[in-house]
Amino acid sequence: MPIETVTKAGRRRYRWTFERVIEGERIRKTKLIPAGISAAEADKLGRQWDAEVYAVATGARKAVVTxxxxxxxxxxxxxxxxxxxxxxxxxxxxxxxxxxxxxxxxxxxxxxxxxxxxxxxxxxxxxxxxxxxxxxxxxxxxxxxxxxxxxxxxxxxxxxxxxxMVIPKPSDERHIYKGRREMLQVAMATNDRQLRAAIRVAFYSGMRLGEVLRAVPTRDGFSLGTTKNGRPRIVPIHRKIAVIARRVKFTIKPARVKDEWQKARVKAGHPELRFHDLRHSAASEMINAGIDLYTVGGVLGHKTPASTKRYAHLVTERLADAVAKIGNRR
CATH class of the missing domain: 1.10.150 (DNA polymerase; domain 1)
Incomplete structure (x- = not known):
């Protein structure tokens, strides 16, 4: 019989084994049968697999690529x-x-x-x-x-x-948007000078953690060279972080940033906040200031508009003001 009973993680399972010599070649295959099926169902499935292997071995059928x-x-x-x-x-x-x-x-x-x-x-x-x-x-x-x-x-x-393939879209519900006050609360909750600077840079630039740590300040802005989307990028330097851009050279390791960030966010009363949420918050701040999605996507370095659409719901609260302006031109 091609089906045998085995014990897997303390539970009874069935295993299929095929071992025959076909046209002078010994062929052996084994496969664990999915859990939750009866012995009769396992035996039926085993016979089906037997027939498939035999058909491929004799050339009656092409091998199926898994x-x-x-x-x-x-x-x-x-x-x-x-x-x-x-x-x-x-x-x-x-x-x-x-x-x-x-x-x-x-x-x-x-x-x-x-x-x-x-x-x-x-x-x-x-x-x-x-x-x-x-x-x-x-x-x-x-x-x-x-x-x-x-x-x-x-x-x-x-x-x-x-x-x-049915592939669910990633949910955007996890995005958390914080303002300048909350950002400063977390920044001031750490004694690590470089983390404090990195938090401010992330909030005022929308850069990812890895980008913050390797960005090179230039006259035109933070230079990133090749980024996640495969393209070089320049991020303008906000006046509130101009001093940091000139004076702070990041040598802190990402692992230490994550450890110190976790302590600081809890101490500041924002245990749910991720460092990456500073990037989302930067997008929120720009949109609430009236910046269009296309420009926001440019600042964040999005390769396609689809990446920026995750922030489209932030524009909704301004739609009533936009509609109210229709016909007001004199």
């Missing part, structure tokens, strides 16, 4: 250039059992099931797990989509079916 195959190829060929290599590979390894044997051309129903599993509060064995946010699900499916697209690009799969 998402796992695409991911391995993508990592082998392209991972050296990934800035987020560690994070991406950790995520891909964590969820490998969910996509490893999934056919790359059959993505709609699988993506729905996978997203549902990531949102669930229990794993396949019924043990409690942390539900993932829309943003995490979006990023994980994005990694897998990129691997499949690459596999199609190099001819590993005949068709790119990633348009059928």
């Amino acid at each position: 998402i796992g195959d695409c991911v391995r190829t993508h990592i082998n060929d392209k991972s050296a250039g990934w800035k987020d290599y560690k994070t991406r590979t950790q995520v891909l390894e964590k969820y490998a059992p969910e996509y490893e044997n999934q056919d790359a051309p059959d993505l709609y129903e699988w993506s729905v099931r996978f997203a549902g599993y990531m949102r669930a509060s229990v794993d396949r064995d019924g043990r409690p797990k942390k539900p993932m946010s829309h943003g995490t699900i979006h990023n994980t499916l994005g990694y897998l989509r990129a691997a499949i697209k690459y596999a199609h690009k190099i001819g590993k799969i005949a068709h790119d079916e990633t348009a059928k």
Whole structure:
């Protein structure tokens, strides 16, 4: 029988094994059957997998490329250039059992099931797990989509079916907007001079933490060279941080910024505030001052207008004033 009972993490599971000599070649494959199905269902699935392997081995059918195959190829060929290599590979390894044997051309129903599993509060064995946010699900499916697209690009799969994937959009609800007063409260709650300066620069420039720490002050503004969107950028220097730009040279490490930031935000009474929220707050301040979204996107270094649209709801409160001005021209 190709199906055997095994114990996995203290729970009974079924495992399928195929081992035969076909046309002089020994072929052996094994696969853990999804949890939660009966012995009869496992046996039926095993017979189906037997037939598929036999058909491929005899040339009656082409081998099916799985998402796992695409991911391995993508990592082998392209991972050296990934800035987020560690994070991406950790995520891909964590969820490998969910996509490893999934056919790359059959993505709609699988993506729905996978997203549902990531949102669930229990794993396949019924043990409690942390539900993932829309943003995490979006990023994980994005990694897998990129691997499949690459596999199609190099001819590993005949068709790119990633348009059928259901990928939830990351929620913008997590954005927190604070004003100058709250920013200064957190800045004054730390004894680290460089962190205090970095907080002010982030608020008055909209730069990310990494950009704040490596920005080079010039006559035209903060020079960033190559940024996240792949383009060089100059950020004007606000008069309130002109002295900091001239006098402070950042040598503090990002890890220390995060540690000291956590202490300062709690001490200041804003434990929910992330350093990146200073960037969102800068956008809010500009929009509330009447700056259009296109210009705000330019300051923040957004590559496309779609990135700036997340702040569009901040403009809503000014719409009534805009409408009231219709017909007032004399």
